[in-house]
Amino acid sequence: MASISGVKGEELCCEDEECWAAEVPGYPMDDVDPMDILPNSSHRDGSIYSGTPSWKRDYRIADRNEICLLLLVDAITLGQIKGIPGSLINMSGPKRGIQLVDTTLIEYDMKIKTGGHESEDLQLIDGVSLVDDMDTWNCSPFTWRMHGGCGAIDITAARLNFAVEATVEVAISQEQSDFSMCLSCFTSGLHEEIRLFDGAIAESCGLKRSVIAVVMGAQMDLKFKVASVLCIPGENCCSFKATKHGRATQEIKTDFALITVKVTWSTLD
Known part of the structure; x- marks a missing residue:
């Protein structure tokens, strides 16, 4: 079983997802490993429900009757957002826990409300990632970084046996x-x-x-x-x-x- 101890946003400095990808070519930043996002897993363009990659078949991603949650979100702290000045934003997230057996899929779609029309909301993170039980073999907290079009979120979790x-x-x-x-x-x-x-x-x-x-x-x-x-x-x-x-x-x-x-x-x- 896993639980989140905290989620923190990174300072925003990029204009689009390509900028983030250029800055983070898969290597750790500040001793934080990036969490890989599976290709063609975006909710924004609907690609998550199209095509037939093996992971979509194995995890029945199109079956909306099933919800699997691995991480227990604690709080989200967002840095300065493009066009929105001000101090950090703290939000309480949902708290969840499930049994961790073998590889688990995490699906996420998080936006930043700008106050205008829904189509104008900023996409923070969007996609699907996998967590393997071998990646969480001990009880020590671990941290991954999820990069998106407007910033990044650090997820810190710990696996608890029994x-x-x-x-x-x-x-x-x-x-x-x-x-x-x-x-x-x-x-x-x-x-x-x-x-x-x-x-x-x-x-x-x-x-x-x-x-x-x-x-x-x-x-x-x-x-x-x-x-x-x-x-x-x-x-x-x-x-x-x-x-x-x-x-x-x-x-x-x-x-x-x-x-x-x-x-x-x-x-x-």
Whole structure:
């Protein structure tokens, strides 16, 4: 099982995909290996669904009833985008985990909304890549770089053997005032932070569910940093031990709100 600890965008300096290809002829940059993109796998021009290469037959790419996700996306940080000045953009991505067996196909189509018509959106990355289980033989985090027409994204992941799924649900209630909150996860001996949420809380609400891969019997620590504009951030932590099945709930009382954390354990069988 694999989980993402972070996704980071690179500074943008090119006008098109040919420029990126010229700068990155398949060799590592900044000690980060590029992730190969299979030919004729673009969603933009529809080539992903045309032709009969063996990988399209083997993975039944045209069958839209099947979705296979290997990587658990944490956050996306985009550098300066052509024509769009400003600071870095942070976005929380979906959290997923699946059983890793043999070679796995990853399909992606990520665009940057410009505020205009959909046809004017900038294509960040688009295509299909393969991840072999031999590439992830140990539990050490590894990083690949995916290059696109408007920049690049670094994907950092770690393979966890004998792991189970932890579905994390966080509810905010009894909200006293507006505050900011950062929720991070540390687990399974990995030192890298898995960012689950980073944003403002203005009312009682439930955060989007996150799915984390955790080694059986290991501890999962969830750290909450909460603060307002006028105060120093305070840190609270709750911990859960991984089991095959079951559910556990803990509550954290802060000066701003009551935080209820529910974790449901399950296998991928």
